[in-house]
Amino acid sequence: MRVITGIYKGRRFDIPKTFKARPTTDFAKENIFNVLMGYIDFDGAEALDLFAGTGSISLELLSRGCKxxxxxxxxxxxARFISQCMQKIGAKNDVLVRGDVFKFLKGCHRQFDFIFADPPYALPELPTIPSLIFDCGVLKPGGVLVFEHGKHNEFSTLPHFREHREYGSVNFSIFTLEE
Known part of the structure; x- marks a missing residue:
């Protein structure tokens, strides 16, 4: 796993072979972040990485200047692996929450400029996650949600949907919350 660009550009982290999580591929990550350049300026943004897995997206967000x-x-x-990666780069601005995403969302009392959610593709609750994020009010007005999912899911009829991108077997649905 590597950081694509920013202050930690090129940094590599070896994921243990025993991991169940699959990081977003470098190809897909690079392409979706290129698309996101038209949606959000990450410099100074507050971001939320749900189902963080290997921490690949969190690292990329920090590298791109998220506050x-x-x-x-x-x-x-x-979670331990993410913590170790953050220690290796000396990041002080990553808050690691070891817990259930659904409980976190329902109890969260703050808002974020950017949310990335990459649940396991086989998760039964996967189709409900975009609506749950909006219902819980964790995205700031003007904010962006990127939802990674498998090819069998369709979210274009949901409120706030903007576009769908596909990179190989990786699919992203992008949502925005108007100001």
Whole structure:
């Protein structure tokens, strides 16, 4: 896993072979961040990385200048790996929450400029996540939500949907909340 651009550009982190999480591919990550350049300026933004997995997106967000990134990951080993990666780069502006994303969202009392959600593709609740994020009010007006999902999911009829991007087997639905 590598950081694509920014202050940590080129940094590589070896993911343990025992991990269940699959990081967003470098190809897909680079392309979706290129698209996002037209939606948001990450410099100084507050971001939320749901189902953080390996921490690949959190690292990318910090590298691109986010003021703070909150990474939510339930798996103990994955959370430990994210913590180790943050220590290696000396990041002080990543808040790691080891816990359930659904409980976190329902109890969260703050808003973010950018939210990235990459749930396991087989998660039964996957289709409900974009609506839950908007219902919980965690995205700031003018904010952007990127939702990574498999090819069998369709979100274009949901409120706030803007566009769909596909890179190989990786699909992204982009949502915005108007100001």
């Amino acid at each position: 703070e990134v909150v990474s939510v990951e339930k798996d103990r080993d994955h």
